[in-house]
Amino acid sequence: MLRIVLVAPRNPLNIGAAARAMSNFGFPDLRLVNPYDVAFTEARSAVRSHYILEQAQVCASVGEAVSGCTLVAGTTAVGNRDLHVPLYRLEQAGPIMREHLESSPAALLFGSEKFGLSNEDMSYCNWLLRIPSREEHASMNLGQAVAICLYELKRDAALAGTRFPTPEMADAGDLERMTALLTETLQHSGYVNERTSQSTELKIRRLVRRLRVPQGDLETWLGILRQILWKAKG
Amino acid sequence: MLRIVLVAPRNPLNIGAAARAMSNFGFPDLRLVNPYDVAFTEARSAVRSHYILEQAQVCASVGEAVSGCTLVAGTTAVGNRDLHVPLYRLEQAGPIMREHLESSPAALLFGSEKFGLSNEDMSYCNWLLRIPSREEHASMNLGQAVAICLYELKRDAALAGTRFPTPEMADAGDLERMTALLTETLQHSGYVNERTSQSTELKIRRLVRRLRVPQGDLETWLGILRQILWKAKG
Numbered sequence: 001m002l003r004i005v006l007v008a009p010r011n012p013l014n015i016g017a018a019a020r021a022m023s024n025f026g027f028p029d030l031r032l033v034n035p036y037d038v039a040f041t042e043a044r045s046a047v048r049s050h051y052i053l054e055q056a057q058v059c060a061s062v063g064e065a066v067s068g069c070t071l072v073a074g075t076t077a078v079g080n081r082d083l084h085v086p087l088y089r090l091e092q093a094g095p096i097m098r099e100h101l102e103s104s105p106a107a108l109l110f111g112s113e114k115f116g117l118s119n120e121d122m123s124y125c126n127w128l129l130r131i132p133s134r135e136e137h138a139s140m141n142l143g144q145a146v147a148i149c150l151y152e153l154k155r156d157a158a159l160a161g162t163r164f165p166t167p168e169m170a171d172a173g174d175l176e177r178m179t180a181l182l183t184e185t186l187q188h189s190g191y192v193n194e195r196t197s198q199s200t201e202l203k204i205r206r207l208v209r210r211l212r213v214p215q216g217d218l219e220t221w222l223g224i225l226r227q228i229l230w231k232a233k234g
Numbered sequence: 235m236l237r238i239v240l241v242a243p244r245n246p247l248n249i250g251a252a253a254r255a256m257s258n259f260g261f262p263d264l265r266l267v268n269p270y271d272v273a274f275t276e277a278r279s280a281v282r283s284h285y286i287l288e289q290a291q292v293c294a295s296v297g298e299a300v301s302g303c304t305l306v307a308g309t310t311a312v313g314n315r316d317l318h319v320p321l322y323r324l325e326q327a328g329p330i331m332r333e334h335l336e337s338s339p340a341a342l343l344f345g346s347e348k349f350g351l352s353n354e355d356m357s358y359c360n361w362l363l364r365i366p367s368r369e370e371h372a373s374m375n376l377g378q379a380v381a382i383c384l385y386e387l388k389r390d391a392a393l394a395g396t397r398f399p400t401p402e403m404a405d406a407g408d409l410e411r412m413t414a415l416l417t418e419t420l421q422h423s424g425y426v427n428e429r430t431s432q433s434t435e436l437k438i439r440r441l442v443r444r445l446r447v448p449q450g451d452l453e454t455w456l457g458i459l460r461q462i463l464w465k466a467k468g
Contacts, residue, residue, distance in 0.1 A: 137258055144377060157394060163330065
């Protein structure tokens with residue numbers, strides 16, 4: 001089970017946004033360490049994530065908030081602070097946490113909007129993680145940071161690289177029917193003249209072959225071409 | 235190059251949050267289709283993402299917003315709508331978009347907070363993508379959805395599964411020095427009695443072997459044990 005711990009959050013919108021993302025991704029266990037009271041009260045009025053904030057525990061210390069967890073990971077935007085624990089990028093941290101969560105509880109810590117996690121907060125962490133934002137603007141909004149971390153934990157790596165099956169394509173015979181209709185239409189429209197008609201037909205055949213026409217759209221295209229031909233003949 | 239297109243956004247905080255995430259992840263190209271004017275004006279006052287909103291183009295139609303893009307992907311929370319285009323999960327969409335972006339421009343469309351993308355908006359899309367949120371609460375906050383999609387595009391799949399190198403561990407000799415000091419301390423503290431002293435020594439040896447003591451911490455531990463032993467002897 002994953003516990004989300006917000007340390008000293010000050011903005012009710014961020015607390016609400018964190019709770020909404022937790023509801024979106026199915027991680028309902030929220031603890032707040034020394035939240036700014038007004039912020040927490042306001043956040044509780046957030047729609048739909050209500051149940052998460054109702055159940056949220058307010059703790060007096062980080063130690064209390066992470067009690068029972070066998071893995072504690074802190075989040076930081078700063079890569080070059082003098083860290084005493086390993087620092088992973090979120091892509092690395094995700095698989096490690098997922099594996100841990102299969103058998104044991106873990107906590108994910110987020111610091112306050114203004115200062116992030118303090119060195120004391122970090123001393124409770126087994127390791128830290130960093131969302132791969134740009135160095136020039138690394139600091140992320142708290143609600144967005146929570147959402148991204150939870151997405152990383154939920155994402156199904158096995159899906160990456162699997163593509164939607166390509167729809168069945170019109171075959172050579174289908175394409176030739178289209179070519180014939182289009183050629184006849186162009187002859188009746190004056191696009192093709194006697195002298196060059198043979199090379200034009202080749203051009204049209206190649207044009208049609210370069211299209212990717214899904215089998216399911218073929219009859220629609222043939223209907224359109226027949227209608228235009230009928231008009232061109234009239 | 236990736237263009238982010240917000241269709242009919244109404245909440246200035248969401249527009250600002252989208253711009254902040256774009257700055258965090260380094261995708262500065264923003265277009266807004268029929269934004270609620272007040273919202274856009276308010277959002278422009280957002281700190282740091284200012285430059286993205288200053289440069290943002292306001293468009294009258296989705297067609298105008300996606301012009302020049304050779305891949306247009308729409309986002310949707312609804313999986314079971316009668317969709318006429320392929321629907322990917324974000325994990326699948328990420329690699330496809332990244333590959334496309336290596337050579338060609340693409341657009342990522344987000345609908346309004348209340349209604350999402352309309353069927354007409356979707357008709358401009360080559361395919362749709364869905365963030366893997368819970369079915370029971372699929373609808374995400376706009377700013378968080380933008381942040382998650384951009385993270386998926388930036389994440390480095392090659393890093394997943396690579397772990398921080400394990401620190402070098404204390405070797406058998408080091409552990410035996412710890413065992414000896416701890417045993418002697420416990421003898422002086424009355425923890426070990428004559429009769430059971432041999433089996434206790436075995437217990438302590440096993441206890442110490444089950445610890446994972448980093449080589450770099452060894453001298454600190456030995457110093458602690460020596461100090462305690464000194465005190466116990468006194």
